[in-house]
Amino acid sequence: MDAVQDRTFEPKIVGFLCNWCTYAGADLAGVSRLQYPANVRVIRVMCSAAVDPVFVMKALLGGADGVFVGGCHLGDCHYTRGNYFTRRRVAMVKKLLEVIGLEPERLELEWISASEGARFAEAMRDFTQKIKALGPNPVKERKVS
Amino acid sequence: MTKCNEIVQDIVRSMLRAKLVDEVVAFGRGINESDIVPLFITDEKDAEKIVTISYYPCSLAKLVALYGDRNKKIGLVLRPCDARSLVELAKRQQVNLANIYSIGIECYGVVRAGSNSHQVYIFPDTVQMDGETKPLAEDVLAPNCRRCEYMVPTMTDVAVRLLPDGGCLVDANTEKGQAVLEAASIAVTDMPALDLTALKERAARWKEKDFGELKKMAAKDRLHYWLAQWEKCIKCYGCRNACPICYCKECYLEPEKQIVKNEALPPEALFHVGRLLHVGDSCTDCGQCEAACPMGIPVSKLYHMLYEELSPLFDYESGFDLATLPPVSTISDKDLTKTGVTLD
Known part of the structure; x- marks a missing residue:
């Protein structure tokens, strides 16, 4: 089935948002009544560096179509350097996805601050669009015993 | 002898x-x-x-x-x-x-x-x-x-x-x-420069053979290749127990951690991917995991393949310099100068 043609495909996206920036950004998008796709399921974490790569892989192998990680801009991290670690981990997981045969584009990292509500809404729109174009997660094709 | x-x-x-x-x-x-x-x-x-x-x-x-x-x-x-x-x-x-x-x-x-x-x-x-x-x-x-x-x-x-x-x-x-x-009263001899080009060539040839065919596959086929391999797993923890770098006293893969589903056989793919995430960046390709596997899953191929990708990305060669820490538990000075969401 061609996923792009499949109008009914609504991707499931797991979003790990950092408590201090991106989650507040999402909050601002909400109170500003900005429209963005409801495909993202938000999980608030204290820092983007608290997102263990295992959580990302658990989501993707469990059938999520995309994973979004949002953190503070570099230098703005509440814990000083957390997002530098996140960047390295995301780079690692992207390589891993490539090696095992999943599209690395299914994982996205963005720096979104608490004042960037509009940018959060836009990032959600773009990412959902990207995942829609990629189609459903191929892991789901395989029967899980 | x-x-x-x-x-x-x-x-x-x-x-x-x-x-x-x-x-x-x-x-x-x-x-x-x-x-x-x-x-x-x-x-x-x-x-x-x-x-x-x-x-x-x-x-x-x-x-x-x-x-x-x-x-x-x-x-x-x-x-x-x-x-x-x-x-x-x-x-x-x-x-x-x-x-x-x-x-x-x-x-x-x-x-x-x-x-x-x-x-x-x-x-x-x-x-x-x-x-x-x-x-x-x-x-x-x-x-x-x-x-x-x-x-x-x-x-x-x-x-x-x-x-x-x-x-x-x-x-x-x-x-x-x-x-x-x-x-031991052994005199240190000056090392003659031994010619290792034939062995380096052997390594390159086998890397091409082992990784090449997987890399040539379409991404979806590669995914199903690995998922099929992992379905052979009987969750004996042999690879983890044999791996020299798997040192955690409390392992993620143990059922009480509730990351991997308990009592499921074959274990979900996360069982393999979780360990890969933990040691993939510093794999020394010793092959103990593959030797330990009773089901013949080509474990070290997967680990080595990821290591070969990560090594140039992080500019990290595992097992040589005690001063360079594992790439995901450290950040470099070069990182601080980059502002994007990628390391390039």
Whole structure:
């Protein structure tokens, strides 16, 4: 089935948002009544560096179509350097996805601050669009015993 | 017995005699010629049991990390891949490298215990398999050894190098190594530049063969290839227990951590991916995981493939420099100058 043609495909996206920036950004998008796709399921974490790569892989192998990680801009991290670690981990997981045969584009990292509500809404729109174009997660094709 | 055996036995004997070390961990004869077991040697009389054949049943570095006394001085006779694992364990504070005297033996690959029950391997170039002596050809070597390009133990205190005529040369890489050689009254010989191009070429060729066909596949086919491999898993934890770098006392993969579903067989793919995430960045490609796997999953192929991708990305070579920490638990000065969401 061609996923792009499949109008009914609504991707499931797991979003790990950092408590201090991106989650507040999402909050601002909400109170500003900005429209963005409801495909993202938000999980608030204290820092983007608290997102263990295992959580990302658990989501993707469990059938999520995309994973979004949002953190503070570099230098703005509440814990000083957390997002530098996140960047390295995301780079690692992207390589891993490539090696095992999943599209690395299914994982996205963005720096979104608490004042960037509009940018959060836009990032959600773009990412959902990207995942829609990629189609459903191929892991789901395989029967899980 | 080869000359390499005698030299290593000599070094071990004099290390014990000079009280440089309290005990030595090395592979040696067990109940018979084909029974190779790790030995903890405290008496110099037992040094004659040490053998240095092309068979390496487990990681000695891991044994020392698990059971070794950090305050005792320990001598270790290692292959280069295990010596690299030792350095990786030291970075993770699992061994006290200051108290370890490592003797590295140059290695052109080892053979894996396979379906043939009793195989005796005589280093460097023959293998006795099913009663006949065969040359140690590429196809009897462990797959990870065919891809290996680190034959020379540059990360150990003492390096024992093999010469094409069957002889050996001994070199000291560190001050500790020099002390060992002084105790053994072995003169340090100037190392002739050995030609390793043929072996590097072998590594490149096998990498191309092993990884090439997977890389050529469409992404979806590759995913289903790995998912099918993982479905063979019987969750015996053999790969984790054999891996020298898997050091966690409380493992993610244990059911009580509730990351991987309990009592599911085959375990979900996360069982494999989770471990890959933990050690993939510092894999030394020792092949112990693949050798331990009873279901024949090509584990080390996957780990080595990821390591080959991550190594240039993080500019990290595992197992050499004690000062460079594992790439995902550190950030570099170069990172601070980049502002994007990628490392480029």
